[in-house]
Amino acid sequence: MTAPAVPPLPLSEATAGGPASTIVLDRVSRWYGNVVAVNDITFSLGAGITGLLGPNGAGKTTILHMLAGLLRPSSGRVLIDSTPSWRNPEVYRRIGLVPEREAVYPFLTGRQLAVLAAQLQRLPRPEAAAAAAIRTVELDDAADRPVGTYSKGMRQRVKIAAALVHDPPILLLDEPFNGMDPRQRLHMMDLLRGMARAGRTILFSSHILEEVERLSDGVLVIVAGRLAASGDFREIRRLMTDRPHTFLVRSSDDRRLAAAFMSEPAVFATELRDGRLTVRVAEFSGFTRAVARVARDAGVTLYEVAPTDDSLESVFAYLVSRR
Amino acid sequence: MTVFIAIATVTLRSLLGRRRALLMLLLAGAPVGLGLLVAINNERLGPSEVGATIDAFSNRVVLPLIALVFGTSALGSELDDGTAITLLTKPINRASIIVAKVAVAGLLTAALVVPSTVLAGLLLGGGGAGTIGVTFAFAIAGIFGSFLYVAIFLVLGVVTSRGLIIGLGYSLIWEAVVSSLLRGSQVFSVREYVAGIASALDPAASPDSVIGAGGFLYAAVVFAIALVIGTVRLSTYEVRGTD
Numbered sequence: 001m002t003a004p005a006v007p008p009l010p011l012s013e014a015t016a017g018g019p020a021s022t023i024v025l026d027r028v029s030r031w032y033g034n035v036v037a038v039n040d041i042t043f044s045l046g047a048g049i050t051g052l053l054g055p056n057g058a059g060k061t062t063i064l065h066m067l068a069g070l071l072r073p074s075s076g077r078v079l080i081d082s083t084p085s086w087r088n089p090e091v092y093r094r095i096g097l098v099p100e101r102e103a104v105y106p107f108l109t110g111r112q113l114a115v116l117a118a119q120l121q122r123l124p125r126p127e128a129a130a131a132a133a134i135r136t137v138e139l140d141d142a143a144d145r146p147v148g149t150y151s152k153g154m155r156q157r158v159k160i161a162a163a164l165v166h167d168p169p170i171l172l173l174d175e176p177f178n179g180m181d182p183r184q185r186l187h188m189m190d191l192l193r194g195m196a197r198a199g200r201t202i203l204f205s206s207h208i209l210e211e212v213e214r215l216s217d218g219v220l221v222i223v224a225g226r227l228a229a230s231g232d233f234r235e236i237r238r239l240m241t242d243r244p245h246t247f248l249v250r251s252s253d254d255r256r257l258a259a260a261f262m263s264e265p266a267v268f269a270t271e272l273r274d275g276r277l278t279v280r281v282a283e284f285s286g287f288t289r290a291v292a293r294v295a296r297d298a299g300v301t302l303y304e305v306a307p308t309d310d311s312l313e314s315v316f317a318y319l320v321s322r323r
Numbered sequence: 324m325t326v327f328i329a330i331a332t333v334t335l336r337s338l339l340g341r342r343r344a345l346l347m348l349l350l351a352g353a354p355v356g357l358g359l360l361v362a363i364n365n366e367r368l369g370p371s372e373v374g375a376t377i378d379a380f381s382n383r384v385v386l387p388l389i390a391l392v393f394g395t396s397a398l399g400s401e402l403d404d405g406t407a408i409t410l411l412t413k414p415i416n417r418a419s420i421i422v423a424k425v426a427v428a429g430l431l432t433a434a435l436v437v438p439s440t441v442l443a444g445l446l447l448g449g450g451g452a453g454t455i456g457v458t459f460a461f462a463i464a465g466i467f468g469s470f471l472y473v474a475i476f477l478v479l480g481v482v483t484s485r486g487l488i489i490g491l492g493y494s495l496i497w498e499a500v501v502s503s504l505l506r507g508s509q510v511f512s513v514r515e516y517v518a519g520i521a522s523a524l525d526p527a528a529s530p531d532s533v534i535g536a537g538g539f540l541y542a543a544v545v546f547a548i549a550l551v552i553g554t555v556r557l558s559t560y561e562v563r564g565t566d
């Protein structure tokens with residue numbers, strides 16, 4: 001098995017003066033007893049937005065927690081701007097963490113939570129910093145309500161406000177769009193893009209391909225604790241798209257269509273069983289371009305063409321199998 | 324100082340904002356209720372009886388239970404439900420988190436235990452000669468006990484997610500059974516430190532105390548050890564990865 005031919009994400013310079021903050025994982029593993037949660041992962045990130053993509057249970061949260069100094073790596077090094085994040089509270093001046101768990105003091109109002117975060121960061125004007133952060137996430141109207149009364153999306157936003165209050169150069173977000181409505185999601189994406197343009201290093205986790213596609217400059221695909229692929233999203237997307245696919249086809253004459261498909265280079269197998277035609281293709285895009293033409297040339301009417309293995313899990317499984 | 328006040332304030336609101344505060348108030352009221360029963364019956368206990376009753380009821384039941392609840396809730400519960408992430412992901416010394424939490428939980432415990440002890444003592448003894456001294460000896464010893472118990476239970480909450488159960492076991496099994504059977508084990512009993520401090524302040528408070536004035540020293544040493552262990556463990560605390 002070989003790794004996808006995608007180079008590691010390059011370190012980049014901040015656009016707004018000075019070197020960008022960097023995140024480095026160097027041969028990092030983390031296990032719980034006999035269970036390996038993260039397995040020998042190496043990557044480095046600079047300014048920009050990177051998506052940490054993977055199915056549930058892949059190890060994304062473990063990676064973010066190690067970066068945030070909340071978990072000790074079992075082996076390897078986790079560095080924030082060249083200093084270890086583990087047992088180093090000073091790194092929190094440079095990190096803003098938005099955890100996935102909705103764990104915030106429910107009796108505090110949104111504003112009080114942001115002020116608390118600002119006070120704990122020892123900011124000179126905590127109220128002003130909190131107000132700015134609340135405004136940034138568009139939570140002014142609900143800022144004086146207890147967090148316990150917030151919707152899931154509002155809690156996400158107030159957690160982001162608390163993480164932004166000290167204007168950190170590095171932002172780590174664990175499934176940040178969970179519970180947000182589409183408008184909030186778009187606003188948050190715009191906000192994160194703007195922060196990335198200003199030279200910040202942003203890493204967010206998601207199990208939703210489209211979220212990562214819309215927001216990320218680069219992507220790290222994590223499957224079963226391993227780095228399945230990394231690099232430019234378009235390259236990863238091509239790998240995902242051009243993997244072998246299986247389609248179920250229904251038509252007016254499946255037998256004739258099966259014979260016609262076999263002359264197509266994108267198709268490497270067809271199978272007729274129980275009145276259903278299964279087509280195995282080597283190249284997704286080549287097949288989807290050819291299928292209508294082949295049917296027309298064979299004089300067959302297509303009723304249905306459906307991929308059978310398009311779940312994200314199957315995509316991830318394919319990427320892992322390439323390693 | 325701002326950081327200390329911020330942590331203390333949020334801890335205070337957390338401990339008071341739940342139903343547990345009302346339950347603790349009821350628990351602290353139990354010795355007062357006993358005193359009322361005695362007073363209503365026009366009985367007056369002597370100094371040694373007042374001391375024995377306060378020791379048995381306030382010192383051996385109410386104080387450790389209230390301290391257990393506040394001590395384990397002040398940090399252990401926040402670590403369990405994840406709210407402590409707000410504190411742990413900030414550039415603040417872990418010792419300041421421990422100290423602020425112990426200070427608030429200890430003050431809350433003392434704020435319930437001391438008035439409860441004083442009221443109960445005054446009602447039991449009817450303000451008679453010698454009983455006031457015993458009462459205040461236990462009240463002052465209760466302040467030491469509040470902070471010491473809270474420190475121990477708070478650290479238990481950092482070390483294990485079963486701090487409440489282990490703390491209950493320490494109080495109900497070790498202190499109540501083992502240390503009463505094996506006198507040598509009393510040097511590991513906060514309850515005996517409190518009785519010793521009370522007897523040092525007023526010999527009639529706990530005349531049989533093995534620890535005596537040594538309770539001050541034991542309490543100071545154990546308190547310092549608890550703070551150090553709590554700080555070290557919190558510095559290496561790991562959240563459980565969910566993914």
